Amino acid sequence: MKVLMGTESLRPPLTGIGNYTLNLLREFQALPAIDVVDCFDGDRFSPAAEVLKGHDRPSQPVSAVGPGGGWKSKLRGSLRSLPLAYRLKAACSESRFRQGGRTRQDFVYHEPNFILKPHDGPSVTTVHDLSFVSHPQFHPAERVAWLNRQLPRTLERADFVITDSEIVRAQLIKTFSVAPDRVAAIYLGADSRFVPRTQEAAQSVLAKYNLVHGRYLAFVGTIEPRKGLSVLLDAWERLPAVLRRNWPLVIAGAPGWRNADLIARIQALQAKDEVRFLQFVSSDDLPFIYAGAATFIYPSFYEGFGLPVLEAMASGVPVICGAGTSMAEFTDGACRLFDVEDAGALALAISELIEDPALRSRMEHDGQSRASQFSWSRCAQETLQAYIKASSSA
Numbered sequence: 001m002k003v004l005m006g007t008e009s010l011r012p013p014l015t016g017i018g019n020y021t022l023n024l025l026r027e028f029q030a031l032p033a034i035d036v037v038d039c040f041d042g043d044r045f046s047p048a049a050e051v052l053k054g055h056d057r058p059s060q061p062v063s064a065v066g067p068g069g070g071w072k073s074k075l076r077g078s079l080r081s082l083p084l085a086y087r088l089k090a091a092c093s094e095s096r097f098r099q100g101g102r103t104r105q106d107f108v109y110h111e112p113n114f115i116l117k118p119h120d121g122p123s124v125t126t127v128h129d130l131s132f133v134s135h136p137q138f139h140p141a142e143r144v145a146w147l148n149r150q151l152p153r154t155l156e157r158a159d160f161v162i163t164d165s166e167i168v169r170a171q172l173i174k175t176f177s178v179a180p181d182r183v184a185a186i187y188l189g190a191d192s193r194f195v196p197r198t199q200e201a202a203q204s205v206l207a208k209y210n211l212v213h214g215r216y217l218a219f220v221g222t223i224e225p226r227k228g229l230s231v232l233l234d235a236w237e238r239l240p241a242v243l244r245r246n247w248p249l250v251i252a253g254a255p256g257w258r259n260a261d262l263i264a265r266i267q268a269l270q271a272k273d274e275v276r277f278l279q280f281v282s283s284d285d286l287p288f289i290y291a292g293a294a295t296f297i298y299p300s301f302y303e304g305f306g307l308p309v310l311e312a313m314a315s316g317v318p319v320i321c322g323a324g325t326s327m328a329e330f331t332d333g334a335c336r337l338f339d340v341e342d343a344g345a346l347a348l349a350i351s352e353l354i355e356d357p358a359l360r361s362r363m364e365h366d367g368q369s370r371a372s373q374f375s376w377s378r379c380a381q382e383t384l385q386a387y388i389k390a391s392s393s394a
Helices: 016-028 048-054 071-081 085-101 141-157 166-176 199-208 229-238 241-246 260-271 286-291 307-314 326-331 343-355 357-371 376-393
Strands: 002-006 036-040 045-047 108-111 123-126 160-163 183-185 217-220 249-252 275-279 295-298 319-322 336-338
Touching: 002 016, 016 036, 016 048, 016 307, 016 376, 036 048, 036 085, 045 048, 085 141, 108 376, 123 141, 123 376, 141 166, 160 166, 160 376, 166 183, 166 326, 199 286, 217 286, 217 307, 229 249, 229 260, 229 343, 249 286, 260 275, 286 307, 295 307, 295 343, 307 319, 307 326, 307 357, 319 326, 319 343, 336 343, 343 357
Parallel strands: 002 036, 002 108, 108 123, 123 160, 160 183, 217 249, 217 295, 249 275, 295 319, 319 336
Antiparallel strands: 036 045
């Protein structure tokens, strides 16, 4: 089988969709059924091996984030909010894709970032989430309008559709009337680098950030409203001052959209030495940040999957996340759940875990056991089956 993979999501800093794309590309190299994998990055076509070489280098940190999110973040946000910005970008990319696609009509085209480009061969899309439908306030208006126009066309064009969870699959079927036999939920995996690490094993990395193994709480994710950071900070400020000083909250993540108020609030708490804002953390250091945490907190209102939760579980760290979300679905009882709009409930969950070492130990064991059932290898194998179904129905 020949595969053509959209790789625009691999542009740094790598977020959830980029990690999904990168790990599929890596796993495809080991699948005998896949003969060729070409990639299209929005501008040019390249063999997967060439693309992967570029991602074997150590990741580079992004520049420091100011109260407004940094000038690059502001510029990206301004450009995205311009009228027709998404349509202009898509039109240029589609033109280049058509030119190269003429010689790849026998390839299965997989777009891991929602919107399919026109392709004369079999096409598969991954719809990671429908937050632009259920929570449009968490996205730029132009992006919401563009997805509302383009996703129905993509779903008509696609021979098969992948989602990251059963929650999103059900939402997609209900909202867009997709035939149930044309869409499958395929869970993601945790990279093998995410494992428990002793204090000695993590010390050299944690020392760079002035962190002590087992003596901090952690959040990892894009700094933007959808991730629930405002609720987390509300909960944090309700906790006793002595707890906040002894167990600082570590926040790591690249800047996202409409985050000026969030970043200003984080930096104010950092000035009190109650929060450590690490900003973007390299992929080399991130596994150590997870493994050193006493508890991982992921208060996101909505996720298609919630990869940081799985990575934290695989790292042997107890996790708190939202009830009724995709994270609650795949963790299957291995995490402490709370109502994502209830800061008081989150504060209570944090207190209980900090004050009960036996509970933390039990959750560490349950989380690792559950996380071991997920892998990128399994995700790639199931994705290959989706390609086969797409080829047979094209």
